[in-house]
Amino acid sequence: MAEENIYVTQPYLPPLEEFIPYMEQIWANKVLTNCGPFHQQLEQALCEYLGVPHIALFTNGTLALITALQALRVTGEVITTPYSFVATAHALLWQNCKPVFVDVEPRTLNLDPAKIEAAITPQTTAILPVHCYGNPCDTEAIQKIADNYNLRVIYDAAHAFGVEDAGGSILRHGDLSVLSFHATKVFNTFEGGAIICHDAKTKQRIDHLKNFGFVNETTVVAPGINAKMSEINAAFGLLQLQHMPHVLQRRAEIDAQYRKQLANVPGITCLPKGHQTVANHSYFPILVGPDYPLGRDALYEKLKAHGIYARRYFYPLIADFPMYRGLPSATRANLGHACYASDQVLCLPIYPKLEIHAQEKIINTIKDATWEC
């Protein structure tokens, strides 16, 4: 029997029979959307699970990012990272803001606070950092700069579900944080997303914006969008939440095994853990350096030839895509560490159902090249 392909991730799905009762409830009450009972229950359950005061659910993380910018009336220039999924910068273009790229720190691959100030102009109104791979940004340094220059901070926390630092959830940092519940993320609702905020007034504004700007039956206060999470997605999220301890435990085990087995492979560096006290192991990035016998792309192809589909997250850099590369901040000279990471990084498969023999195959395929050559 041919071995099955191994992909960088496999969405977690609880047993189908556990989901049937939720669907029966929806069929019985016929509330499909518009912030119905499951939507409300999931918002409350997530506030408790994540330890945050307010959360607004969305159809996906990208619309949540766009709405977060709109909610804070962010305009002009926004400082952000080139080393992310393209939706981070796209959200700025959708809001008619100009992305200003600043390089990342080589250790965390997160926005480098030491380089932010030089990029601030009179047009700058906000900073949009990403907790890349779920490793927390230097939130303290970023907040200090934001306070000094009166800038808003919105964290793209799409990778950071459940991550905590010494003070609690990292979603408490900044003005707003945005989550994605896409199929490929640690916690998925098929498609989904959320905004985390500090106060009830902001939560209310966000709730209006995700429902066309409606305040009541006859009053529309802003050009809002339709970005409400549906009842079926919210119900699925409630079920999914019950499985999170198992999901996180399996991810931690796979992470530990990679770190142990790859520790002494010449030229292979596992990205160091960040300063989080609770990690989510959402990705497993390695850097393929000059001491490894193959280049990053050659290793990627070699793995593929063995049915292992690792991913070059994030390659190309956002700054290299056609709608961004003309920006002055998009030049390679400005983004040295980001370019370097983008050319060296490979994200290895990590997901709860990754079997021991499959992980062994991945590790051995990486190790083999060191004595084949």
Ligand SMILES: *Cc1c(COP(=O)(O)O)cnc(C)c1O
């Ligand atoms: C997944 C992701 C998004 C977009 O989320 P969707 O729910 O797919 O729209 C945004 N930013 C980052 C960093 C992501 O990884």
